[in-house]
Amino acid sequence: xxxxAYISMKNIVKTFGKVVASNHVNFSVHKGEIHALLGENGAxxxxxMNMLSGIYLPDGGSIFIxxxxxxxxxxxxxxxxxxxxxxxxxxxxxxMTAEENVILGKKGLFFRKGESRKIDALAKQFELDVDLxxxxxxxxxxxxxxxxxxxxxxxxxxxxxxxxxxxxLTPQETRKLFAIMRKMKAEGCAVIFISHKMNEVMEITxxxxxxxxxxxxxxxxxAETTPKQLTDLMVGRAVDLTIERLxxxxxxxxxxxxxxxxxxxxGTPALxxxxxxxxxxxxxxxAGIAGSGQKELCEALAGLQKVKEGKIxxxxxxxxxxxxxxxxxxxxxxxxxxxxxxxxxxxxxxxMVHNLLLKQYQDQxxxxxNKKPAVEKAAEIKEKLEIATPGISKYPVKNLSGGNIxxxxxxxxxxxxxxxxxxxxxxxxxxxxxxHKIYDLLNEEKKKGVxxxxxxxxxxxxxxxxxxxxxxxxGEVTGIVDARTATKEQxxxxxxxQKATELEGTAVVENC
Amino acid sequence: xxxxxxxxxxxxxxxTPLLFATLGGxxxxxxxxxxxxxxxxxxxxxxxxxxxxxxxxxxxAAMLTAAIAGALGALIYAVLTVTLRANQVVTGLTLxxxxxxxxxxxxxxxxxxxxxxxxxxxxxxxxxxxxxxIPVLGPVFFQKDxxxxxxxxxxxxxxxYLYKTQIGLNLRAIGENPSAADAASVPVTxxxxxxxxxxxxxxxLGGAYLSLVYVQSWQTSITAGMGWIAVALVIxxxxxxxxxxxxxxxxxxxxxxxxxxxxAGIHISQHLLDMAPYLVTILVxxxxxxxxxxxxxxxxxxxxxxxxER
Ligand SMILES: Nc1ncnc2c1ncn2[C@@H]1O[C@H](COP(=O)(O)OP(=O)(O)OP(=O)(O)O)[C@@H](O)[C@H]1O
Ligand SMILES: [Mg+2]
Numbered sequence: 108x109x110x111x112a113y114i115s116m117k118n119i120v121k122t123f124g125k126v127v128a129s130n131h132v133n134f135s136v137h138k139g140e141i142h143a144l145l146g147e148n149g150a151x152x153x154x155x156m157n158m159l160s161g162i163y164l165p166d167g168g169s170i171f172i173x174x175x176x177x178x179x180x181x182x183x184x185x186x187x188x189x190x191x192x193x194x195x196x197x198x199x200x201x202x203m204t205a206e207e208n209v210i211l212g213k214k215g216l217f218f219r220k221g222e223s224r225k226i227d228a229l230a231k232q233f234e235l236d237v238d239l240x241x242x243x244x245x246x247x248x249x250x251x252x253x254x255x256x257x258x259x260x261x262x263x264x265x266x267x268x269x270x271x272x273x274x275x276l277t278p279q280e281t282r283k284l285f286a287i288m289r290k291m292k293a294e295g296c297a298v299i300f301i302s303h304k305m306n307e308v309m310e311i312t313x314x315x316x317x318x319x320x321x322x323x324x325x326x327x328x329x330a331e332t333t334p335k336q337l338t339d340l341m342v343g344r345a346v347d348l349t350i351e352r353l354x355x356x357x358x359x360x361x362x363x364x365x366x367x368x369x370x371x372x373x374g375t376p377a378l379x380x381x382x383x384x385x386x387x388x389x390x391x392x393x394a395g396i397a398g399s400g401q402k403e404l405c406e407a408l409a410g411l412q413k414v415k416e417g418k419i420x421x422x423x424x425x426x427x428x429x430x431x432x433x434x435x436x437x438x439x440x441x442x443x444x445x446x447x448x449x450x451x452x453x454x455x456x457x458x459m460v461h462n463l464l465l466k467q468y469q470d471q472x473x474x475x476x477n478k479k480p481a482v483e484k485a486a487e488i489k490e491k492l493e494i495a496t497p498g499i500s501k502y503p504v505k506n507l508s509g510g511n512i513x514x515x516x517x518x519x520x521x522x523x524x525x526x527x528x529x530x531x532x533x534x535x536x537x538x539x540x541x542x543h544k545i546y547d548l549l550n551e552e553k554k555k556g557v558x559x560x561x562x563x564x565x566x567x568x569x570x571x572x573x574x575x576x577x578x579x580x581x582g583e584v585t586g587i588v589d590a591r592t593a594t595k596e597q598x599x600x601x602x603x604x605q606k607a608t609e610l611e612g613t614a615v616v617e618n619c
Numbered sequence: 620x621x622x623x624x625x626x627x628x629x630x631x632x633x634x635t636p637l638l639f640a641t642l643g644g645x646x647x648x649x650x651x652x653x654x655x656x657x658x659x660x661x662x663x664x665x666x667x668x669x670x671x672x673x674x675x676x677x678x679x680a681a682m683l684t685a686a687i688a689g690a691l692g693a694l695i696y697a698v699l700t701v702t703l704r705a706n707q708v709v710t711g712l713t714l715x716x717x718x719x720x721x722x723x724x725x726x727x728x729x730x731x732x733x734x735x736x737x738x739x740x741x742x743x744x745x746x747x748x749x750x751x752x753i754p755v756l757g758p759v760f761f762q763k764d765x766x767x768x769x770x771x772x773x774x775x776x777x778x779x780y781l782y783k784t785q786i787g788l789n790l791r792a793i794g795e796n797p798s799a800a801d802a803a804s805v806p807v808t809x810x811x812x813x814x815x816x817x818x819x820x821x822x823x824l825g826g827a828y829l830s831l832v833y834v835q836s837w838q839t840s841i842t843a844g845m846g847w848i849a850v851a852l853v854i855x856x857x858x859x860x861x862x863x864x865x866x867x868x869x870x871x872x873x874x875x876x877x878x879x880x881x882x883a884g885i886h887i888s889q890h891l892l893d894m895a896p897y898l899v900t901i902l903v904x905x906x907x908x909x910x911x912x913x914x915x916x917x918x919x920x921x922x923x924x925x926x927x928e929r
Contacts, residue, residue: 123927160802162801162802162926162927163926163927164927181801181804181806181926182801182802182804183804183806186804192802194802198796198798198799198802198803199796199799200791200792200795200796200799200800201795201796201918202795202918203791203792203795210785210788211788211789211792211799211800211803211805212789212792212800212803212805216784216785216786217783217785258803262804455929505929506929
């Protein structure tokens with residue numbers, strides 16, 4: 108292309124203390140282009156984009172818009188230049204309505220009349236589903252995402268930056284988002300898209316820039332590359348991307364769930380008459396549209412959720428009504444990676460060692476804390492999961508990149524030598540190399556004879572990794588099928604509420 | 620009946636310093652800053668306002684300088700907590716100690732003096748036509764001095780400002796999530812400075828009402844802990860300016876209850892009655908904190924903001 112790039116960033120340097128987040132990065136995007144930014148967790152993708160949106164001030168290098176050098180000292184400069192960013196962690200005011208969030212930051216003393224109509228028209232134009240009078244705290248992640256996009260469009264963005272927008276979206280929501288991105292492209296805007304999901308990147312983008320450890324590695328045309336090549340570039344060496352199912356005879360039934368019914372806060376059922384069994388040395392996956400009762404199922408098993416009816420038998424003993432601590436003591440461990448990742452499980456201001464201690468201290472005797480085992484564990488987890496951190500102690504975890512924070516959360520749960528491991532969305536937001544590490548870890552647990560309950564979104568992974576798949580639809584089990592013979596289509600139909608027994612050619616493993 | 624009317628009428632007067640200080644506190648906390656220096660800023664306003672009144676006999680100049688004194692106290696706080704990101708609680712406490720010392724020092728030479736006649740005349744009661752004739756409400760609310768009327772206007776304007784203007788919306792957003800506001804191009808630091816200073820000015824006015832109108836002479840420790848009650852009233856009003864009417868006058872009433880009961884011939888220990896406002900404050904805080912949503916307040920209250928920090 109001989110035309111001047113819409114945006115180009117040249118020789119950008121950014122350091123945080125000792126951490127070099129961007130090391131002479133070069134990056135440029137043209138009009139009408141969807142450009143992916145790829146890289147492992149902590150590669151510096153968010154940092155680079157935050158400099159483009161005026162949140163971080165670069166230590167060195169220059170930014171050009173249509174060939175003219177610009178200096179952003181605050182987000183308002185960047186917005187004025189037509190750049191709009193949807194951040195990895197949403198920047199919305201929970202207690203305000205959608206409309207208030209959209210008009211936030213405008214100049215002038217009074218609300219202008221007719222603004223609602225303008226916002227509504229814009230939402231219609233881009234087919235964004237946003238109820239302007241709804242409070243953000245009552246919205247689903249998908250709605251919040253839409254609102255964030257509407258907000259930046261309203262600010263007049265011509266360059267849209269989406270930082271891992273699809274990490275927590277359902278496939279349907281992702282399709283809608285892609286439609287919006289294509290529309291923007293058609294209107295001559297530029298879209299920068301960050302995602303760890305290779306298939307999405309391959310589908311939607313025109314160009315891809317790969318970052319590794321704060322450096323630009325290469326910019327490629329999407330049509331001329333493969334996921335394998337991209338991953339190798341990201342990691343810096345050849346990586347194996349096949350997911351293997353560990354074939355071994357299943358062990359004894361460790362957990363039996365019988366007729367489990369759980370109510371939501373409003374009193375409507377979140378789970379209805381759910382029955383299944385978990386065997387040692389087996390991975391049982393749970394598939395279902397987001398919000399079909401996965402969260403409640405996990406929490407009920409971990410003793411965090413009030414059970415209305417039913418039993419959870421662990422080695423013959425009913426766990427319903429036991430305290431979470433008691434359940435944990437018996438060897439049932441749960442890790443749940445929530446949609447809002449920092450919200451649960453870790454203390455942002457503490458370092459890695461102390462975050463591990465939070466859970467370990469319960470097993471310690473005596474009055475004073477013994478830090479040594481936690482220090483060793485932290486070093487081990489850092490090594491095993493390749494956590495990019497300048498130090499396991501004295502470095503607050505909130506400073507780490509999103510993906511690395513999550514690895515700590517997960518490492519801590521896997522470490523407790525459980526007999527039953529419940530893990531929900533463990534790979535949310537992780538780069539693909541780490542995803543495979545997690546799959547290997549699950550297989551390792553399975554090999555040890557642990558009963559693994561694995562809740563995830565990606566059907567390809569579920570089919571490749573697990574032994575059996577339980578499908579939830581609206582809080583009911585629509586079937587438990589053999590992962591070796593089931594197909595994506597069958598599971599898709601079951602997720603929509605079709606019973607497995609009504610589907611032709613489905614190998615039903617267990618009736619419920 | 621007459622006893623009640625005179626009691627309520629006096630409650631409005633006694634509640635006026637609280638009304639100003641609580642409004643000031645609301646602006647501070649809406650900007651995300653927990654300012655425990657209210658007591659200090661009040662007493663600074665009280666002593667400066669009174670000194671200027673003595674020197675010039677000009678009520679408007681006295682009010683204006685009182686507001687400026689409060690704002691200057693707030694400026695110290697703002698530089699420390701906004702720009703240098705010092706701990707807000709410690710800084711606020713220090714401001715109270717500073718303000719008290721400042722007032723004692725400045726007030727040494729004027730102890731016991733009373734306000735000039737011109738000031739007294741300026742703050743004498745004015746009956747508002749028609750409104751003052753309404754039974755009960757008339758004498759309670761509309762036969763008052765100009766400072767009190769100013770308070771009514773301020774409460775209503777503050778409510779409109781906070782809930783009906785773009786600036787108010789931006790301000791509320793800063794208290795909730797400064798990084799979101801910043802990303803939406805709200806100038807966070809400017810907003811914080813302006814509203815901290817404005818809050819300080821209101822606290823200074825609250826103090827000035829005490830020295831200029833309520834007591835009409837200078838005494839050391841004239842604020843007597845009112846600033847602390849105002850800090851609690853911010854929560855009691857759930858950060859809503861309109862509710863300051865209710866909270867300020869209610870607590871104004873409580874603060875004069877003992878005196879009134881005694882003059883009505885009911886004898887309860889003065890010490891017990893002095894405790895009443897504080898006891899009620901504690902009770903109210905307990906009740907409020909039962910409803911998590913109501914007592915939550917601005918989410919980023921007390922947390923310093925730095926753009927590049929996660
Ligand atoms: N505000 C900050 N303070 C300290 N360190 C930071 C800050 N922001 C980023 N970093 C560091 O910079 C590096 C790059 O982080 P960044 O968030 O850009 O990674 P990323 O590529 O977006 O990763 P992920 O895919 O996990 O989101 C990390 O090592 C992180 O710890
Ligand atoms: Mg990131």
